Amino acid sequence: MTTIREIAELCGVSVATVSRVFNQPSTVSREKREVVERVARELDYRPNESARALATKRSGLIGLVWDTDHRRPGWRHPYLQELLIGLKSALSAHGYHLLMLATSGSAALRAVGASLADPVAYVNMTRRHHLGGLVLIDSGSDAPAFAAFAQSGLPCVAVDVAVQGPRATYVTSDNVGGARMAVQHLVAAGHRRIATITGPPHNRPATDRLAGYRAAMAEADLPVPPEYVVVGDFYRPSGQAAMRALLALPDPPTAVFAAGDEMAVGAMLAARHAGLAVPSDVAVIGFDDIELAALVDPPLTTLAQDKAGIGVAAARAVLTMVHGGEPPVPAFLPTKLVVRASVSDGPGSVGAARPPGSLPTGPTPTPSEASECAS
Amino acid sequence: MTTIREIAELCGVSVATVSRVFNQPSTVSREKREVVERVARELDYRPNESARALATKRSGLIGLVWDTDHRRPGWRHPYLQELLIGLKSALSAHGYHLLMLATSGSAALRAVGASLADPVAYVNMTRRHHLGGLVLIDSGSDAPAFAAFAQSGLPCVAVDVAVQGPRATYVTSDNVGGARMAVQHLVAAGHRRIATITGPPHNRPATDRLAGYRAAMAEADLPVPPEYVVVGDFYRPSGQAAMRALLALPDPPTAVFAAGDEMAVGAMLAARHAGLAVPSDVAVIGFDDIELAALVDPPLTTLAQDKAGIGVAAARAVLTMVHGGEPPVPAFLPTKLVVRASVSDGPGSVGAARPPGSLPTGPTPTPSEASECAS
DNA sequence: CTGAAAGCGCTTACAG
DNA sequence: CTGAAAGCGCTTACAG
Structure with a gap:
């Protein structure tokens, strides 16, 4: 060289x-x-980037924390790939690379006597490598470490978790608004007995979606009996169990808003097992718009998150701070109602947006529309 | 500090x-x-890692090339997340971090007047950042750049593409063996007119799977008329089109081996559109075992790749070279036949492995088994 | 506009 | 076993 x-x-x-x-x-x-x-x-x-970093104390690298060595081996982030694409492209456009940090169970951490539980681990890694800042992706239980890092004064943007600190911000979907739209869609379809399957109580998107549900219910003057709120964990089986519980109620709901598509799929499954048809006997609406949503039978109506957009927003936010800017206000990206077939117009329909032809006229066999394809 | x-x-x-x-x-x-x-x-x-890297010329970082700014905006790697998990965990265990390199369209590259087409770009990044080596994930058209990097003498391990060079190796599934098993499964189910939908001719997994198909057909003394080999591009629509062509043949196949699950799903779709039932009228077997495979109707029989294992193998290979070892021989990870319901025992069945209860007895509505769930 | 010099923090022969 | 010293390659006040 x-x-x-x-x-x-x-x-x-x-x-x-x-x-x-x-x-x-x-x-x-x-x-x-x-x-x-x-x-x-x-x-x-x-x-020589090392020499530059040594002299300037800046490395041109942004760190990414995404804990994979988790208790939950099967844990799958619902949209990691899209997030990564958005994040990486936006960072690349400004000449930054993304450093995926080794986290729990790593030799790097053990070497310094730290563990994921050690809230200073992130700070150390950031300083050691002169990272411009960190993007934190919630994997379910890093909250304390995230909070600690956010307090450090190092640039920090979290995805889907509301951190705060001198140079910290976060980006997430407008979960309240999305959930509200979901419920409104149900209401417009004529439903009045609307239940929800929510996520873990300490998860921000979960609580926001629950809040959106409650808001929309209140706006529609609809009651929310306590048993209409069932807690799940975002995984399919929990949605299935929740739906079972809901259907066993003396006064079961006619529609369910599940705070995540996986749970929505589980709910549909439970309905079917109970001999009920979706959407005619019970309507289901989800949240996320994962790939699977378009492929189940009936295709799932859901609120789509702007997955790549979240990555881009996160990238922009760190870069702003890295370049000395004020921490941007938290970003709440809009979600989009994707009308498929798991909610039909009910008797009391007040004209839910239903572009002609957007709903299959009969039972659609899966695999469904070729138009959902990638290329 | x-x-x-x-x-x-x-x-x-x-x-x-x-x-x-x-x-x-x-x-x-x-x-x-x-x-x-x-x-x-x-x-x-x-x-201070920068100071260390400057003094030692080693950084403790491994680079990852995964081009996202591609012509194909909708490009999704079939198992990136699992690959990343395996890769990152194995690297972490040895104290290495993963640096996702900015690729085409990036300011980092533009700044040095390079582009993805520039085969030296990877070499430069590797040297500038004192990376231990690179892991290359094929995104469809980086072959020339990959080959160039492999020649550089820097540690290099590619996934799914057969690079060669003084310190280069690659890891991939045993595509030949997997494809052979797929066809054998079809043969055991009594099929004799077996066609294949293959991938792009310059794609290594595609050609290997085609070779495995041919080998198994030859072993079973089955003819392979040229029109029984239809080229697809791994995306669903191409599988659909291919199946359409196959079914239009004067002597259509009774079974089809698709070299990828997305194409297999497309094929099932085409069969259904043609009024044929899977598997009774035409059997379909795929390759990959993507999440979708378990969820279509009927659930797709396929060859599962060891997705995380590929990541782990890639990590081990780079680390071996980084630590001065000889480049490991290319790794061909075993695939596993996952029997679902898109292939049934045919009349000439010789007893294909079929654990009791593994096949639904009737048409299984999707969403299917809760047992497929994540947690 | 330009150069000499100090400094970034660490590693590694080289002597002892 | 230990220290003084040179060096890794670049940046940045400080003079001029």
Whole structure:
């Protein structure tokens, strides 16, 4: 690898000048600048990032915390891939790379006597590697570590968890609004006995979606008996169990808003097992719009999150702070109602948005529409 | 951040000694070692990785190339998340972090006048950041850049693409063996007219799966008329189109091996549209075992790839080379036949493995088994 | 506009 | 076993 020094010698200038050509080109006379640039190109010069980081205390790297060594081996983030695409593209566009940090169970952490439980672990990694900041993806139980990092004063943006700190912010979907839309859709379809299957009480999206549900119910002057709120854990079986419980009620709901598509699928399953048809006997609406949603039978009506958009927003937020800007206000990305077939117009329909042809006229066999395909 | 110097002063030793305590502890007398360790702990000392990398030319980072800014916006890697989990965990266990490199369209590359098409881009990034090596994930058209990097002599392990070079290797599934098993399963179910929907001709898994198909057909003394090999692109619509073509043949197949689950789902769709039932009229077997496979109706029989295992194998391979070892031989991970319901025992069945109860006795409505669930 | 110099924090032969 | 010293490659006040 050629260094700044070789270039300097070849050009008959000082290393300081060469350095300036790359960092503050306007402060160098045009002639010298052009010579240096030409020679650098000829020698295929590449700055040594370690040296730069050492001198400047900045590395051009953004850290990503996504804990995979979790108690839950089967844990799947509902939209990690899309999130990553958005995050990485937006970071790339500004010349930053994404460093996926080794987390719990890692030798890196053990070496320094830390563990994931150790809230300073993230701070250390960030400093050691001169990371510009961290993007934190909630994996269910990192809340204390996230909170601690957010307090550190290092740039921090969390996804789906409301952290706070001097240079911390977060991005998430507008879960309250999305849930409200979901319930409104149900109400517009004529339902009045609407239950919800919610997520874990300490999960922010879960509580927000529950709040949205309650708000919409109140707006529609609909009662929410306590037994209409069943707690799940975002996984399918919990949705199934919840629906079973709901259907066993003396006064069962005619429609259910599940706070996540996996749970919604579980709910549909339970309905079917109980001999009920969706949507005619009981309507189901989900949240997320995972790939599966379009493929179950009937296809699931749901609220789509802007998955890549969340990644992009997270990227923008860190970069803003890295570049010295104020921490952006938390971003709540809009969700979108995706009308499929798990909710039909009810008797009291007041005209739910239903573009002609958007609902299958008969039982749609799965695999469904080719139009859902990737390419 | 405390530095090595502060510790040295506090302990009354030289910085060299402090450094040795962390890097070659056995060369330091026990007393000094213990003092240094204690003080370091008290001061919460963390080595500056940039300084280390500068001095040693090693960074403790492994690069990951996964091009997202691709022509195909909807491109989804069939098992990226699982791959990442395996890769990251195995790397973490040895104290390495994963650096996701900005690729095409990135400012980082533009800044140095490079693009993804520029085969030296990867080499530059690797050197600039003192990466231990690179893991390359094929995204469809990076072959030239991958090949160039593999030649560079830098540690390199590719997933699903057969690179070669002084310190290069690759890991992939045993696609030949898997495809052979798929066809054998079909043959055992009594099929003789077996067609295949293959992937792009320049894709290694595609050609290997085709080879496995041909091998199994030859072993069973079955003819392979040219029109029984239809080329797809791994996406669902191509599988659908291929099946349509197959069914239009004067002598249509009774069974189809699709080289990927997405294409298999497309094929099932086409069969249904043609008024044929799967598996009674035409059997379909896939490859990958994506989540969707268990959820379509009928659930898709397929060959499961060891997704996380591929990540782990890739991690081990780079680390071996990083630590000075010889490049491991290419790894071909075993695949596993997952019997579901898209292939039934045919008239000439010779007893295909079919655990009691593993096949639904009637048409199974989707969403299917709760036992497929995550948690 | 330009250069000499100090410094970023750590590692590693080289002597002793 | 230990220390003094040079060096990794780059940046940035400080003078001029």
